[in-house]
Structures are given as C-alpha cells and as structure tokens.
Amino acid sequence: MVDERKSVVVTQKFFDEGTLRFLEENGCDVTVARFADGVTDATASEAELIALLGGADAWIVGHASVTLSLLRALPRLKVVARRGVGYEKVDLDAAKQTGKAVTIAAGGNEESVADRTLALMLGVAHRLRESQQQLIDGPGAILLGHDLYARTVGIVGLGRIARNVVRRLKAFDVTVLVHTPRPDPAYAEAMGVEYVDLATLLRRSDFVSLHAPFKPDTRHLINAERLSLMKGDAVLINTARGGLVDDRALLAALAAGRLGGAGLDVFESEAAPDLADVTRELVRRPDVVATPHSGASTHEGLRRTNRVAAHCVVSVLNNQAPPAGCLIVGPAPRRSV
Known part of the structure; x- marks a missing residue:
C-alpha cells in the first residue's frame, strides 16, 4: 500500500475492472484516458498526453512515443509502465536523465x-x-x-x-x-x-x-x-x-x-x-x-499484462522492486517486495 494516494493514468484500451480494483485497493486513484474515435496513445499529440498526465505519479502506457521533451514536462511522474514487453518507443536515456522508472509487463503476454x-x-x-x-x-x-x-x-x-x-x-x-x-x-x-x-x-x-x-x-x-x-x-x-x-x-x-x-x-x-x-x-x-499486431490481445492475456503493469506501478511507488524481469530503468529500490 502506498503511503498516500497516488494518481495513475492508463492510456491503453481494455483495462479490466479487476486490475482497477487492485490499484485502488493499493492506494491509487486511477484515470483511464478516453480518446476521440480513431485516436490512441500512439497517435495522440504530445500536448494531449501532457494534458492527461500532468498530475500523474504513474503512467500505464500502450504504444506512445516516450520522449525527453514529454518526460521533462511531467516532473511529478515517477514510473512509465509498459503494458507489454517491447520498449523501443521509450527513450531510455531520457528516462534516466529525468529520473523516471521504466517497466515492462514481463510474463504477461x-x-x-x-x-x-x-x-x-x-x-x-x-x-x-x-x-x-x-x-x-x-x-x-x-x-x-x-x-x-x-x-x-x-x-x-x-x-x-x-x-x-x-x-x-x-x-x-x-x-x-x-x-x-x-x-x-x-x-x-x-x-x-x-x-x-x-x-x-x-x-x-x-x-x-x-x-x-x-x-x-x-x-x-x-x-x-x-x-x-x-x-x-x-x-x-x-x-x-x-x-x-x-x-x-x-x-x-x-x-x-x-x-x-x-x-x-x-x-x-x-x-x-x-x-x-x-x-x-x-x-x-x-x-x-x-492479424493486426494483436497476438497478445486476448481477454486472458490482457488481464495478465494489466496486472503485471499494475504490480510494477505499486512496487515503484512504494520504492520496492517490481516483479522479476520487469524493471528496465530505475533507481535501485531500498527494499524488495
């Protein structure tokens, strides 16, 4: 449980109720972004993402490009949690430079x-x-x-x-x-x-x-x-x-x-x-x-990756080690889960 309630913004579709409850029970207030028809976090502008994430402590992200300019505009943000295992769209050097943790949902999909x-x-x-x-x-x-x-x-x-x-x-x-x-x-x-x-x-x-x-x-x-x-x-x-x-x-x-x-x-x-x-x-x-890059998109697979990403968020906000294989960038935690 985080010490005080934190803000988590989810910019991915198909985020299940069970994982929302898990985050809420662990001290997080969750906002699931709603984009206009035809828009995803991958196609949203940087200004739109900044408007969504300005007050966020954690971001559960799909396929958005995570750049230095974006991270600099989000000083409160502590963790970028990919709901997936690829992180080629995340500028890891920028994450290190701005002190953000980056995690992936290893073992989920x-x-x-x-x-x-x-x-x-x-x-x-x-x-x-x-x-x-x-x-x-x-x-x-x-x-x-x-x-x-x-x-x-x-x-x-x-x-x-x-x-x-x-x-x-x-x-x-x-x-x-x-x-x-x-x-x-x-x-x-x-x-x-x-x-x-x-x-x-x-x-x-x-x-x-x-x-x-x-x-x-x-x-x-x-x-x-x-x-x-x-x-x-x-x-x-x-x-x-x-x-x-x-x-x-x-x-x-x-x-x-x-x-x-x-x-x-x-x-x-x-x-x-x-x-x-x-x-x-x-x-x-x-x-x-x-198929349209949907190999991981089953009801069961998305529930698993949602839950791994949520565990990563709660762990980082608690200064604990995320699940094995999930931490890509981030300071060494003071204690493990």
Missing part, C-alpha cells in the same frame, strides 16, 4: 503470443484462409496443405515467448532448430533442440518463426538474401516486430513463388507508414494469414 504463433503456422500450412474463401465463393474445392507434424521448425531468438512456442511444438513431434546469441546447453538437452547458425536454420527449416528483439542490428534480419536461403515451400512466421523482416523483399519472394507462405502479426509499416501499400499487398495475398 507470452502464452497468448505463443498460441498465436502456432495458430499462424497451422493456418498457413493448412491453407485455412484459402479454403474458407473457396467455400464463400463456391463450390468449395479441396486444397492440399502441409502438416506441421514431424516437420522442422526454426526458432530465431530464445526469450520467454520462443520458449513457450517450443514447449507447444513438442506435441507435434517436430525437429526444433534454434538460433540465438546466447545458447543454453542445459535448455537444449532438456528440450531436445539443436542450436545452429542462422543460415543453417533457414536452409533446413520448413517453418521459420521470429522471436528476436528489434534493435538496429536486427533490422531486416530477414532480407532478400536470407529469404533466398529458405525452402521454396517454407513458411515464415513473424509475431515479434515488423522491422525484423524486409517486407518488400518478403512480398517479392511470395509473388515469385519462392516461399510457401507467411503468417504475420506485425508489419514494417507500423513504424514506417510509407510502406503501408506493401502491407496492403501482403495481407491480400491468399498465401498470407495476417
């Missing part, structure tokens, strides 16, 4: 995104989109797809979501290849995975699933050259970040029949609006199953 990853693999391999369209258009011809069972799946990156994907894949008797900068021999032995370099993974895999963070050195990790290494009937899955894939190159590979299909929950155009036409072409393709 990984099960939901892992489920979506498998759903995209199966959806593309079994040609579910095309088969449904056949039924809509008539007469409903039978289209042959591919099994996931007993195939080879390449996992790029080995964080929480990737490990949950691997755990699910074991039920399909697949061979799992992993490319990661930090191989864990004990994990490989326990889960029966094989560590390989990226080129080997791309050549051998029937499915390639991306789970790497987006950083300057991972931008276009999958480009035209690397797409050319993949099997002609392989499926690319991206539920991580759009910038990991050169979407123009992916579109070209699909159009030329050099790839079996793609399952996409993220797109390069999210950060590069000039690529919106490329996204439109990708999602219209029959060999692409696409």
Whole structure:
C-alpha cells in the first residue's frame, strides 16, 4: 500500500475492472484516458498526453512515443509502465536523465503470443484462409496443405515467448532448430533442440518463426538474401516486430513463388507508414494469414499484462522492486517486495 494516494493514468484500451480494483485497493486513484474515435496513445499529440498526465505519479502506457521533451514536462511522474514487453518507443536515456522508472509487463503476454504463433503456422500450412474463401465463393474445392507434424521448425531468438512456442511444438513431434546469441546447453538437452547458425536454420527449416528483439542490428534480419536461403515451400512466421523482416523483399519472394507462405502479426509499416501499400499487398495475398499486431490481445492475456503493469506501478511507488524481469530503468529500490 502506498503511503498516500497516488494518481495513475492508463492510456491503453481494455483495462479490466479487476486490475482497477487492485490499484485502488493499493492506494491509487486511477484515470483511464478516453480518446476521440480513431485516436490512441500512439497517435495522440504530445500536448494531449501532457494534458492527461500532468498530475500523474504513474503512467500505464500502450504504444506512445516516450520522449525527453514529454518526460521533462511531467516532473511529478515517477514510473512509465509498459503494458507489454517491447520498449523501443521509450527513450531510455531520457528516462534516466529525468529520473523516471521504466517497466515492462514481463510474463504477461507470452502464452497468448505463443498460441498465436502456432495458430499462424497451422493456418498457413493448412491453407485455412484459402479454403474458407473457396467455400464463400463456391463450390468449395479441396486444397492440399502441409502438416506441421514431424516437420522442422526454426526458432530465431530464445526469450520467454520462443520458449513457450517450443514447449507447444513438442506435441507435434517436430525437429526444433534454434538460433540465438546466447545458447543454453542445459535448455537444449532438456528440450531436445539443436542450436545452429542462422543460415543453417533457414536452409533446413520448413517453418521459420521470429522471436528476436528489434534493435538496429536486427533490422531486416530477414532480407532478400536470407529469404533466398529458405525452402521454396517454407513458411515464415513473424509475431515479434515488423522491422525484423524486409517486407518488400518478403512480398517479392511470395509473388515469385519462392516461399510457401507467411503468417504475420506485425508489419514494417507500423513504424514506417510509407510502406503501408506493401502491407496492403501482403495481407491480400491468399498465401498470407495476417492479424493486426494483436497476438497478445486476448481477454486472458490482457488481464495478465494489466496486472503485471499494475504490480510494477505499486512496487515503484512504494520504492520496492517490481516483479522479476520487469524493471528496465530505475533507481535501485531500498527494499524488495
């Protein structure tokens, strides 16, 4: 319980009543921002955000850009809590400079995104989109797809979501290849995975699933050259970040029949609006199953991430350590939870 009531502003949609009660019971007065139709915290102006957050001690944020000028305008703010695990839109140096804590909702959405990853693999391999369209258009011809069972799946990156994907894949008797900068021999032995370099993974895999963070050195990790290494009937899955894939190159590979299909929950155009036409072409393709960066957006997943973000807020306001893996920037707490 915080020593005196604090102000928490939430600028994300789908914030559940249970988490609101948790914050209120822990000494917080909560305001859930209401934006005009078509506006989110990602598209709101800095002036709008400052007006909302001027009296806030804590901010539970979605996809807004958190800049130095914004943080300087919010001297009372102590913590920026991401309801999610990506923090590329938060200027971490600015947070350090202005003395703000930054947290993520580690452990909240990984099960939901892992489920979506498998759903995209199966959806593309079994040609579910095309088969449904056949039924809509008539007469409903039978289209042959591919099994996931007993195939080879390449996992790029080995964080929480990737490990949950691997755990699910074991039920399909697949061979799992992993490319990661930090191989864990004990994990490989326990889960029966094989560590390989990226080129080997791309050549051998029937499915390639991306789970790497987006950083300057991972931008276009999958480009035209690397797409050319993949099997002609392989499926690319991206539920991580759009910038990991050169979407123009992916579109070209699909159009030329050099790839079996793609399952996409993220797109390069999210950060590069000039690529919106490329996204439109990708999602219209029959060999692409696409969702709008919504892999974590289940009722259960959002309740979990809401609660983790709220725990982070209460911990920081109490000068306690947030849950494990959640603190990205912030002073060392004087005591732990």
